[in-house]
Amino acid sequence: MPDAIFAHPRLAPVYDAFDGDRDDLDAYLAIADELDARVVLDLGCGTGSLALLLARHGRTVVGVDPAEASLDVARAKDGADRVRWIHGDATTLPPLRADLAVMTGNVAQAFRTDDDWARTLRGIRAELRPGEHLVFETRRPERRAWEEWAADTAPVTRDVPGEGPVQRRLEVTAVELPFVSFRFTYRFPADGAVVTSDSTLRFRDRDEVQASLAAAGFRVVDVREAPDRPGREFVFVTQRST
Known part of the structure; x- marks a missing residue:
């Protein structure tokens, strides 16, 4: 999936x-x-x-x-x-x-x-x-990219054609090597919608x-x-x- x-x-x-x-x-x-x-x-x-x-x-x-x-x-x-x-x-x-x-x-x-x-x-x-x-x-793996991800939690906003401003925030949710999990949270101010996406990568x-x-x-x-x-x-x- x-x-x-x-x-x-x-x-x-x-x-x-x-x-x-x-x-x-x-x-x-x-x-x-x-x-x-x-x-x-x-x-x-x-x-x-x-x-x-x-x-x-x-x-x-x-x-x-x-x-x-x-x-x-x-x-x-x-x-x-x-x-x-x-x-x-x-x-x-x-x-x-x-x-x-x-x-x-x-x-x-x-x-x-x-x-x-x-x-x-x-x-x-x-x-x-x-x-x-x-x-x-x-x-x-030795670069431990997830530590940089975890330290940079400020939201990012982009203006998207057809949507207007959209905000995205990244959160590291689990580090259980060789697996690292994280979540993107998207906010759509035009209608107040919030949509999340969870991912896990293997290093x-x-x-x-x-x-x-x-x-x-x-x-x-x-x-x-x-x-x-x-x-x-x-x-x-x-x-x-x-």
Whole structure:
């Protein structure tokens, strides 16, 4: 079940207003260039920011997400007809024969159990041509990002087209490593509505991620920094074993 921040019909349309300018996605465009990827699978595509960026640069793109409300936002954006949007996950895909699969943001950490993560990796592998690539990011546990989240509790307000001002507040609700849970509370002053979204992420260390990849039939080619968040994340560049 997707978190409300992605699946709730009131929250999905305001997601982009709080998500910043997404300059982090330029790194994935550069990786697609580096790997000469022509067919890209964007798993957990959300409201479609990366999928649309890749499509504008000439890629054939498939955007997949389990949250229909987020896909509705993506489908309404300019250029959305260039992307094939699929409601689902990595275990329910049609044959794609992609050159590159990507998971950005917190997607990889949303798979909390070993079984769900393994099934996802196997599903992605089945959609990649032999020798092609999976690239994703995951937060470094040792940076303890949740401590920064817990210290920054001030509400943030954005003006959202069609809604007016919307306020969001973040609260860390539990730290039981490797799991960290948090809650977003959204207030809509126009009608007084309050909507909450609860999430839990799993923080895997580098060795754990690499072992899971090897078990699923991927070879780690490189582990990089996220250019816009140095020292905070691992960016895994992996290759499907033939």
